[in-house]
Structure formats: structure tokens, C-alpha cells
Amino acid sequence: MWITSSLSTALTPTLVALGNFDGLHLGHRQVVQPILHKDLARQGSIRDKRIIQNPSCQELAARSPGNEGESGDRESAGGSREGGDRAYPSVVTFNPHPQEFFSGQRRILLTPPNEKVKQLEAMGVEQLVLLPFDRELAQMTPEEFVEEILIERLQAKRIAVGEDFRFGRHRSGTVRDLEAIAAPHGIDVFIVPLQTAENERISSSAIRTCLQNGNVQRANRLLGRPYSLVGTVVHGRQLGRTLGFPTANVQVPPQKFLPQYGVYAVRASWECDNGGPLPLPGVTNIGCRPTVEGNLEVSVEVHLFDYCADLYGKTLTVELVGFVRPEQKFGSLDALKAQIQADCDSARQILENADR
Numbered sequence: 596m597w598i599t600s601s602l603s604t605a606l607t608p609t610l611v612a613l614g615n616f617d618g619l620h621l622g623h624r625q626v627v628q629p630i631l632h633k634d635l636a637r638q639g640s641i642r643d644k645r646i647i648q649n650p651s652c653q654e655l656a657a658r659s660p661g662n663e664g665e666s667g668d669r670e671s672a673g674g675s676r677e678g679g680d681r682a683y684p685s686v687v688t689f690n691p692h693p694q695e696f697f698s699g700q701r702r703i704l705l706t707p708p709n710e711k712v713k714q715l716e717a718m719g720v721e722q723l724v725l726l727p728f729d730r731e732l733a734q735m736t737p738e739e740f741v742e743e744i745l746i747e748r749l750q751a752k753r754i755a756v757g758e759d760f761r762f763g764r765h766r767s768g769t770v771r772d773l774e775a776i777a778a779p780h781g782i783d784v785f786i787v788p789l790q791t792a793e794n795e796r797i798s799s800s801a802i803r804t805c806l807q808n809g810n811v812q813r814a815n816r817l818l819g820r821p822y823s824l825v826g827t828v829v830h831g832r833q834l835g836r837t838l839g840f841p842t843a844n845v846q847v848p849p850q851k852f853l854p855q856y857g858v859y860a861v862r863a864s865w866e867c868d869n870g871g872p873l874p875l876p877g878v879t880n881i882g883c884r885p886t887v888e889g890n891l892e893v894s895v896e897v898h899l900f901d902y903c904a905d906l907y908g909k910t911l912t913v914e915l916v917g918f919v920r921p922e923q924k925f926g927s928l929d930a931l932k933a934q935i936q937a938d939c940d941s942a943r944q945i946l947e948n949a950d951r
């Protein structure tokens with residue numbers, strides 16, 4: 596995927612999905628869908644299908660990466676577009692996030708850049724444009740933003756946004772304004788209604804709340820995939836192996852959103868020369884390890900069941916499957932060890948049930 600922060604190096608023309616898309620949950624995926632070539636092929640005539648209906652959670656999940664039944668024909672979809680030029684499915688987002696720009700506070704993210712790029716790539720997005728959000732951009736009117744940036748510089752042929760998208764100075768532009776500004780240029784605007792699941796609006800904050808409450812299964816349903824943590828395995832204190840439970844310490848980006856501190860049933864995977872093993876079952880502790888003296892730093896550590904190998908330096912993807920218990924301070928390492936054994940048993944049970 597081509598990633599650029601400069602309009603002069605962006606690939607054009609484009610099919611644009613506009614937004615921040617933190618988490619890339621089922622609602623976000625609906626916004627990105629209309630710009631994907633495989634979706635263009637499926638749609639046939641596109642002009643009369645600008646408002647996407649609210650599909651069920653299952654239907655949405657079925658369209659998640661890895662679940663796509665058809666691969667689509669990129670070239671024929673590209674050829675059928677207006678003008679015949681090959682347009683690049685592009686996610687256009689602001690960097691830093693406008694809230695971060697105005698508040699000066701770093702945002703904690705469900706999908707930090709490393710994960711977002713992987714997810715977008717898996718969906719079929721070909722370009723990520725990170726528009727530098729500065730005072731000048733913040734001052735643009737809705738008309739200036741659409742005409743100068745989206746149409747002139749990015750040569751957008753199609754624009755997809757969520758229903759609540761706001762843009763331009765003081766967030767004054769609505770999706771209806773976007774339609775009105777784009778229409779004279781013959782640009783399709785797809786306005787995607789807010790998606791709901793289990794009687795709740797699918798949102799990044801709903802997913803955060805679930806993760807804070809240990810409700811991993813629900814968070815995963817809203818995401819349409821398991822919530823995952825991705826990072827490099829680094830050295831720890833080498834205490835794990837003496838307890839009989841070696842744990843790979845996964846260093847996640849500092850802005851990664853962490854769920855409630857505690858123990859989780861997980862599946863972990865990594866890439867290696869032969870394509871990598873299938874996701875392996877295990878158990879993860881996320882927290883400060885209060886039992887271990889002087890350990891205040893938050894860590895994410897994974898013990899893989901029935902497995903022994905050197906994992907240092909590998910990039911692990913740890914998928915949360917279920918919550919086992921909150922983190923605790925134990926009176927002795929022996930007590931901790933006994934509890935870890937019980938955690939492994941619980942986690943195996945959770946993973947077995949999830950497989951059914």
C-alpha cells in the first residue's frame with residue numbers, strides 16, 4: 596500500500612473514503628467498501644446505489660477480510676469507471692487527528708498506524724493519504740477542502756463518508772454539503788448510515804468500553820474480528836521460565852489502547868519464512884505485574900501452550916478471544932504460579948468453546 600503525507604506524491608485519480616477509522620470496526624468497513632474495486636465489480640451500475648442500507652452484524656462480518664467469498668476483477672472494475680482511468684482506492688485521513696491538534700493530547704488508539712495499514716491492505720485499499728492537519732487546513736471552508744484537496748489535488752472520482760462526518764472550518768460542513776459541492780463535478784458521494792449491532796451504534800468508544808469491562812466477545816463482534824495487539828518480542832527479566840511459564844513480552848506502540856488489566860485467552864501468530872504457524876493458543880497477561888517487585892511498567896506477555904521456541908525479535912499478533920480474570924497482587928511467586936496454571940486451564944476452555 597502506498598502511504599503518503601504529501602498531496603504532490605499521492606497516486607491519482609482516487610476513490611476516497613474519508614475518515615479517521617480508529618479500530619476499523621464493522622461500521623468503518625461499510626464506509627470503505629464503496630471504494631474497493633471488488634465492490635465496484637459487484638455493484639454493476641453504481642449511480643443508483645449511493646445510500647447503503649444497514650446490514651445485519653452477521654452480514655457485515657461476512658464482508659470482513661478473509662471472509663470475502665469473491666475476489667472481484669480489479670481490471671474490469673477499473674475499466675468500467677467514468678473516464679476509464681484507473682482510480683486508486685484511497686483512505687484519506689488527517690494526521691494528527693484534529694482533536695489531537697486542538698487539545699495537544701496524544702490519542703490512545705484501537706488501531707495504531709502499524710495495525711491500521713495491515714487491516715486496510717487486507718481489505719484492498721491501495722493508498723493511505725495522511726493529510727497534515729495544521730492551522731491552514733483547519734481554516735479551510737468546506738468548499739475549499741472539497742474543491743482544492745479532494746477534487747483538484749486528489750482527483751477524487753468517488754467519495755465515501757459516514758453519515759456523521761463533519762469537515763471544514765469549525766466542522767461546519769455536513770455530508771449534505773459534501774454532496775452539494777461534489778455534484779456539479781459529477782462525483783459520486785456515498786453516505787453510509789451509522790451501523791448498529793445488537794441494538795447499539797457500532798463505535799470506537801463502544802468497543803473501548805467493552806474492552807475496559809472485560810467484554811472481549813462483544814468488542815470482537817462490533818469489530819468483526821478479534822481485538823489484537825501487535826508488537827515485537829523483547830527481553831524481560833527471564834523470570835517466566837523459572838516459574839514454568841515462559842512468556843513472550845510483546846512491545847506494543849505507546850499509543851495502543853489496552854483493555855482492562857488482567858488475563859486473556861488468546862491466539863498468537865507471526866510471520867516466518869515458511870509462512871508462519873497457524874495462530875497458536877495461549878494465555879496473555881496485560882498489566883503491571885504487581886506481584887513482581889518494582890515492576891510498574893505495563894507489559895503484554897504471552898505464554899503459548901505446549902510450545903517451545905525462541906521468539907525474541909519476532910512480530911507477534913495477539914488476538915484476544917476471552918477474558919479470564921483481572922490482574923492481582925499475590926503474596927508469593929508460588930501462589931502466582933498456581934494461579935497461572937488455573938488461568939491456562941480456563942483459557943483452554945474459553946478457546947475450545949470459541950471454536951465450536
Ligand SMILES: Cc1cc2nc3c(=O)[nH]c(=O)nc-3n(C[C@H](O)[C@H](O)[C@H](O)COP(=O)(O)O)c2cc1C
Pocket residue numbers: 831832833834835836840842844858878879880883884885886887896897898921922923924925931935938939
Ligand atoms: C497467565 C498469567 C497470569 C498472570 N497474572 C499475574 C497477576 O495476576 N499478577 C502479577 O503480578 N503477575 C501476573 N503475571 C505475570 C508474571 O508475574 C510474569 O509472567 C512474570 O513476572 C515473568 O516475567 P518475565 O517475562 O519478565 O520473566 C501473569 C502471567 C501469566 C502468564
Ligand SMILES: Nc1ncnc2c1ncn2[C@@H]1O[C@H](COP(=O)(O)OP(=O)(O)O)[C@@H](O)[C@H]1O
Pocket residue numbers: 828829830831832833834835836837840841842843844897898899900901902903904905906907
Ligand atoms: N511456550 C512459550 N511461550 C512463550 N514464549 C516462549 C515459549 N517457549 C519459549 N519461549 C521463549 O521464551 C521467552 C520467554 O521466557 P521468559 O523467561 O519469560 O523470558 P523474558 O523475561 O525475557 O520474557 C520468549 O520470549 C520466547 O523466546
